[in-house]
Amino acid sequence: MRSIDFLMRQRLVVGLVCLGILIASYAAVVVTDYDVVKGFQSIPKAVKWSSENFYPDEKSLKRLPKIIAKMQETLVTAVTATTCAAFVGFLVAILGANATRPHWVFSIVSRAIASLFRNVDVSAWSLILLFSFGQSMFTGYLALFFVTFGFMVRMLMETIDLSSADTIEALRATGASPSAVITQSVIPTCMPQFVSWTLFMIETNIRSATLVGILTGTGIGNLFDIYYKSLNYHAASLVIVVIVIAVLLIESVSNAIRRVVLQ
Amino acid sequence: MPVLHVENVRKSYGGSSFALDGVSFSIEKGEFVAIIGPSGAGKSTLLRCINRLIAVTSGTVSVDGTDVTKVSNSGLRILRRTVGMIFQHYNLVNRLTVIENVLHGRLGYKSSLSGTFGLFSHAEKIRAYELLQAVGLSEQIYQRCGQLSGGQKQRVGIARALIQDPTLMLCDEPIASLDPNAAKIVMDNLRDINQRLGITVVANLHQVHAAREYAHRIIGVNAGKVVFDGPPSLLTLEIIQQIYGSEAQDLMLADGELHA
Ligand SMILES: Nc1ncnc2c1ncn2[C@@H]1O[C@H](COP(=O)(O)OP(=O)(O)OP(=O)(O)O)[C@@H](O)[C@H]1O
Ligand SMILES: [Mg+2]
Numbered sequence: 001m002r003s004i005d006f007l008m009r010q011r012l013v014v015g016l017v018c019l020g021i022l023i024a025s026y027a028a029v030v031v032t033d034y035d036v037v038k039g040f041q042s043i044p045k046a047v048k049w050s051s052e053n054f055y056p057d058e059k060s061l062k063r064l065p066k067i068i069a070k071m072q073e074t075l076v077t078a079v080t081a082t083t084c085a086a087f088v089g090f091l092v093a094i095l096g097a098n099a100t101r102p103h104w105v106f107s108i109v110s111r112a113i114a115s116l117f118r119n120v121d122v123s124a125w126s127l128i129l130l131f132s133f134g135q136s137m138f139t140g141y142l143a144l145f146f147v148t149f150g151f152m153v154r155m156l157m158e159t160i161d162l163s164s165a166d167t168i169e170a171l172r173a174t175g176a177s178p179s180a181v182i183t184q185s186v187i188p189t190c191m192p193q194f195v196s197w198t199l200f201m202i203e204t205n206i207r208s209a210t211l212v213g214i215l216t217g218t219g220i221g222n223l224f225d226i227y228y229k230s231l232n233y234h235a236a237s238l239v240i241v242v243i244v245i246a247v248l249l250i251e252s253v254s255n256a257i258r259r260v261v262l263q
Numbered sequence: 264m265p266v267l268h269v270e271n272v273r274k275s276y277g278g279s280s281f282a283l284d285g286v287s288f289s290i291e292k293g294e295f296v297a298i299i300g301p302s303g304a305g306k307s308t309l310l311r312c313i314n315r316l317i318a319v320t321s322g323t324v325s326v327d328g329t330d331v332t333k334v335s336n337s338g339l340r341i342l343r344r345t346v347g348m349i350f351q352h353y354n355l356v357n358r359l360t361v362i363e364n365v366l367h368g369r370l371g372y373k374s375s376l377s378g379t380f381g382l383f384s385h386a387e388k389i390r391a392y393e394l395l396q397a398v399g400l401s402e403q404i405y406q407r408c409g410q411l412s413g414g415q416k417q418r419v420g421i422a423r424a425l426i427q428d429p430t431l432m433l434c435d436e437p438i439a440s441l442d443p444n445a446a447k448i449v450m451d452n453l454r455d456i457n458q459r460l461g462i463t464v465v466a467n468l469h470q471v472h473a474a475r476e477y478a479h480r481i482i483g484v485n486a487g488k489v490v491f492d493g494p495p496s497l498l499t500l501e502i503i504q505q506i507y508g509s510e511a512q513d514l515m516l517a518d519g520e521l522h523a
Binding site: 166171172175177188192 | 340427
């Protein structure tokens with residue numbers, strides 16, 4: 001009987017959550033004076049406007065080399081920030097995971113750092129860092145670094161505890177030194193997850209980097225911002241096309257890497 | 264001097280109850296001892312207190328005359344390298360090859376530096392190969408451990424323990440996840456290690472019939488206390504019931520041969 005009660009309770013909880021979401025959405029509509037019907041009606045208009053103005057024309061193609069150069073700049077920033085953050089994150093995760101920490105204090109500190117860096121959004125980080133570092137590549141780099149770092153610490157701590165605890169125990173039992181346990185067991189066991197999440201964050205960060213670029217005045221995001229604000233919609237749309245191609249390209253490359261590494 | 268001496272060991276995981284509650288026994292060189300008891304009796308805890316994977320709350324454990332509970336960190340490494348251990352879930356690094364996993368057994372003999380970089384000598388590699396041959400895995404040495412069957416994995420675990428040149432071998436439910444055939448191969452391997460190499464074996468076993476068949480001596484544990492300690496011939500049905508309590512009924516349904 002207890003298990004039936006338990007199932008009923010679970011269903012009740014799910015139902016209440018759904019109801020809560022509905023109420024919250026309705027409240028949001030009321031508070032913001034959002035006209036749902038008008039919102040939907042404006043979609044065809046937006047499509048019409050886009051098809052008339054928002055496409056690359058012949059003149060905008062002349063700007064292609066510049067756009068590609070800026071795209072490269074953004075890609076490089078995203079990739080380097082992500083990989084650096086991933087490696088530093090792995091180190092901090094090893095210090096913080098229950099199975100490998102030198103002392104329990106490290107766990108608390110790592111967890112706290114991870115939530116701080118992860119829970120502040122990348123655009124918020126950009127704005128905060130703008131004060132100290134101004135509009136520069138470095139600001140965007142740091143913002144991406146911070147968010148990725150927090151994410152990797154969190155995920156890898158969990159991975160280490162879930163997937164290497166058994167082998168850590170076995171290697172400790174042989175008398176292996178703590179550093180040998182890490183290189184011989186933790187790193188090989190966590191490598192697939194590490195690669196997978198690094199690739200995932202690279203994909204995510206290329207998109208974020210575009211947005212961050214608008215704020216920090218660098219890279220492809222800034223270029224888009226300039227064209228858009230100067231009403232050069234053809235060039236702005238070409239920027240979008242280049243971004244989409246770049247994202248698709250990176251995704252297919254990272255999928256290929258995944259296939260090789262995770263086989 | 265006994266290989267293993269456990270005296271009045273208690274272990275509490277925090278709460279008010281004790282996972283081990285005053286356990287004492289001594290094991291001489293060359294014995295094959297099975298520890299049996301119901302789920303949650305404290306068998307795994309007891310085994311891990313022997314090489315201090317778990318620290319005791321009170322009491323002493325000595326291995327070859329060294330007090331495990333007081334030894335320094337470097338002393339502990341030296342002590343652990345002569346104590347082999349195998350596990351129910353094998354605890355191998357699945358992404359590495361069979362021979363790499365066996366070589367892990369040498370890490371206790373290495374400096375931090377060469378251990379960290381996984382530098383093994385030619386002689387150690389030859390030894391690993393010979394041990395794999397001995398457990399019947401010479402065909403699989405370059406396969407990833409993840410691709411092996413359960414029985415093969417456990418034999419890799421045995422080779423990893425043997426390359427330590429242990430005087431004592433701890434086995435935590437070595438056959439609990441294996442089918443009867445694979446279980447027999449593993450248990451025969453353990454018997455061989457015990458008889459031919461003179462290595463003392465202490466094995467947690469869930470199967471009473473395996474304990475009877477392979478061990479010289481059986482220690483029955485219930486609720487953290489030793490309730491039986493003697494040769495298999497003295498393990499009567501009544502005592503099994505005492506050790507296993509309410510679990511005894513299921514056990515006897517599973518182990519038909521006990522009625523004989
Ligand atoms: N890490 C832990 N933290 C808290 N309690 C634990 C921990 N490990 C074991 N225990 C408790 O200690 C008692 C003994 O557990 P132990 O794993 O030693 O039993 P066992 O005899 O090996 O059982 P099984 O046959 O199921 O493996 C149990 O009550 C268990 O809940
Ligand atoms: Mg157990």
